[in-house]
Amino acid sequence: MLFQVKSYLKFLWQSKNEHAVHSPFVFNLLTKCFYDRKTIPEYEVLKKFRKSLLENKNTIEVTDFGAGSKVFKSNKREISKIATTAGISTRRAQLLYRIVNYFQPSSILEIGTSVGLATAALSLGNKKAQITTLEGCKNTLSVAQNQLQKFKCMNIEFLNSEFSHYLKNSDLKFKPFDLIYFDGNHQKQATLDYFEALLPTVTNETVWIFDDIHWSKDMEEAWKIIQKHNKVSVTIDTFQWGFVFFRREQPKEHFIIRV
Numbered sequence: 001m002l003f004q005v006k007s008y009l010k011f012l013w014q015s016k017n018e019h020a021v022h023s024p025f026v027f028n029l030l031t032k033c034f035y036d037r038k039t040i041p042e043y044e045v046l047k048k049f050r051k052s053l054l055e056n057k058n059t060i061e062v063t064d065f066g067a068g069s070k071v072f073k074s075n076k077r078e079i080s081k082i083a084t085t086a087g088i089s090t091r092r093a094q095l096l097y098r099i100v101n102y103f104q105p106s107s108i109l110e111i112g113t114s115v116g117l118a119t120a121a122l123s124l125g126n127k128k129a130q131i132t133t134l135e136g137c138k139n140t141l142s143v144a145q146n147q148l149q150k151f152k153c154m155n156i157e158f159l160n161s162e163f164s165h166y167l168k169n170s171d172l173k174f175k176p177f178d179l180i181y182f183d184g185n186h187q188k189q190a191t192l193d194y195f196e197a198l199l200p201t202v203t204n205e206t207v208w209i210f211d212d213i214h215w216s217k218d219m220e221e222a223w224k225i226i227q228k229h230n231k232v233s234v235t236i237d238t239f240q241w242g243f244v245f246f247r248r249e250q251p252k253e254h255f256i257i258r259v
Helices: 002-014 024-034 041-054 079-085 090-103 117-125 138-150 163-169 188-201 217-228
Strands: 059-061 076-078 107-111 130-135 156-160 179-182 207-211 234-237 241-245 253-256
Touching: 024 090, 024 234, 041 079, 041 090, 041 117, 041 138, 059 138, 076 079, 090 117, 090 179, 090 207, 107 117, 107 188, 117 130, 117 138, 117 179, 130 138, 138 156, 163 188, 179 188, 188 217, 217 234, 217 241
Parallel strands: 107 130, 107 179, 130 156, 179 207, 234 253
Antiparallel strands: 059 076, 207 241, 234 241
């Protein structure tokens, strides 16, 4: 916790807003998407989706393949508490919706479904997109699947798979993803392994979002390595998320942005 507090204070000191950005691509992204404050009907759906999970007092046994939980001491967890502590926040869900709505990706990969809060935002952002979501825990995935179907999010393929197994056994060269949301394993080596394994799917328009880039010292190191990769042109650090772009026409730039 102390590490994250120090990281956040450093972020606040270094971060800027749209007025300090001279890249037209990033400026437009900030002003037309990140900072868009209009009321959107889908926000109400996301609110009801969250409320339904917060009212679910059923308990499931969770299998955790990632870095583990900083909150839960047991693998038996109440669904409402998973939604509260491990799920994406309301504000972040709305931002994720806007990002998908802004870029209109036709194919999306989510690494780490959890109980489906982020998945719902991805689905509502572009109902025509084909979404593949991976979750290692069968019980958690079942909760997400039931919840998403209840809210008519039908453009989703659910895969119960440990992430590294999926990446090793899928021919990713023939499965390009326009947007990938990484939220499954907050460990340095796993993050870098996923990054390298998914590079064959990259196009000029690809958007990657890494969750919890300041989760730990190791995750910050992984983020710095990703920023330096020769295929990466633009990155945006919003503290919670790290955005990665591969646009060949863009000069290599790194932004630290308050959202």
